[in-house]
Amino acid sequence: MRRLAVLGSPIGHSQSPALHRAAYARLGLDWEYTAIEIDGGRLAGFIDGLDASWRGLSLTMPLKQQVLPMLDGIDEVARFTGAANTVVFEGTSRRGFNTDIGGIVGALADADVHRVTRGVIVGAGATALSALVAMAELGASDVRVLVRRPGAAQPVAELGRRLGVRVEEAPITALSGVDDVDLVISTLPGSAGLEVVPEPTLVSTAPLLDVAYDPWPTAIGASWLEGGGRVVHGLGMLLHQALLQVRIFVNGDPRTRLADEAGVLAVMRDALR
Template sequence: MTAGELGARRRLAVVGWPIEHSLSPVLHGAAARELGRDWRYERRPVREGELAGFVDALDRAWLGLSVTAPLKREAARLAASLDERARLTGAANTLLLGTRPRGWNTDVGGIVRAFAGSGLEGAETGAIAGAGATAGSALVALAELGAARVAVALRSPAKGAALVALGERLGVEVVLQPLEAPLPAVDAAVSTLPAAAEVVPVFAHPPSRLLDADYARADGSRYRDAVPAGALIDGREMLLGQAVLQARIFTTGGVDAPLSDEGRVAAAMRSALAAATGLEES
């Protein structure tokens, strides 16, 4: 697919269930304005098990999809090719459509970018709270930051088996522990627990940085007593970081090359997100 063909396709959407809360239209609407793209970006409710049928019904006006819960594994199975992060996690949150849909996992990059934005460029140790869909992306991100050992606090040890296996592929020692047990001192921690989680993990010593990936609780209030001021990373930073990478894919057909004047595009996306949610602008 050529850059000209990419530019000619103008419809995009975020798909998932439920979908009304998604901020992706805010982010990608801002990106389209800055990039001068005539994109129509919307929310489309798609239930689990229905993604393939939804994609099959789309016409050539459609450029791509942002994919959220519970469809990321379906998206990975649907794609004819996957980037390395999507292959490792078995989850794709971005589909570039066409005769042979291609898939990416930009959640991993969003986590890495969120840590980098907080001043943390590397980590020797890590921790993850929860073992849901985002935990695999968090583990890959921590491995990319350099972590050799990652503690995972979870309610059901059976859910941790896939993370242990993924850790072996990454060369990372994954240590499982009960959700109620204190997490060890680490350089970087990621909470993947939903806002409705009844148990909030505690830390034996505050981590250097803690990302609360659930942006439904983006103020991070449940962790404010767990880390020093400045160490808590707002979940919307991950959301913004992964959306910038998605904008690369929708614009260029790949994730590696930065957008032209990407700083300006990212700033516009941040400003739109701030207006919608109150995220502090920087």
């Protein structure tokens, strides 16, 4: 039996086991996928102690960044974002990938969002870097990053320069005045409050992708729903990034489609609570 797991702390709320188990059952693979509570201080020792039965790992923050020095190679997306949410073991080699961008793009495609010119990212943590790369893939040339702490968006702005995207930092209170963008992506934790009422025109015209899904609705998600706006649930991102992880664990490459991929995606979607 091959073994896989999602690591993080806290990890009890994760829906990754349900998604992956559904996928491997559909593919006829006798693979085990569990959730394991691990913090950053224990990560290196845990990985070093794994035996040959282990195929790979899914990682939550902040492990996505802390794992990088432990890897033998990473894909271009992980290099851009400085984070790997997927590790695959091949013999003694450890390779890292970032499937978060594909997860964002896939969730937006489900909501018929295929093109972005100007966007807003709320929050400036590691997930904001993935959000910026996803917006760039969809054609964004201008992105505002709304933060609570001045200067927090500097890493996002630096990545924007590498991508050719103009990034402007603004306080989170600017949500009350923004009304000229195509998409808003919130990277705030699910428990984060929102001390500002978003501009009604923004809510009515720009869909919100809220990467958080527990608890639901989040404060920012509730503000969009109450204003009659369109919300792309964070579970959609989780679903599509997990599908890419399954491709990696099964085929070794996120670009190589699975046998019966439509069926696999369908059972994974059904597995979401």
